[in-house]
Amino acid sequence: MRRHELSDLAWKLVEPHTLGRPGTGGGTGRDNRLFVNAVLYRVRTGISWRDLP
Incomplete structure (x- = not known):
């Protein structure tokens, strides 16, 4: 699981x-x-939508 991803439980x-x-x-x-x-x-980092990986 990566840092900004939901856990399986969540x-x-x-x-x-x-x-x-x-x-x-x-x-x-x-x-x-x-x-x-x-x-x-996006919410946690403040990155713009077009810059999402």
Whole structure:
């Protein structure tokens, strides 16, 4: 696990709240954990969105 990523336990708590609803507008996302980790990395470091690794 990298420094700014969610632990498995934290992801287990967050995951049910990240699932899209089939049949509604928008995508459901292929890898929601990757997106949540990117948001947390951005918030913790203050990096701009275009500079995300």
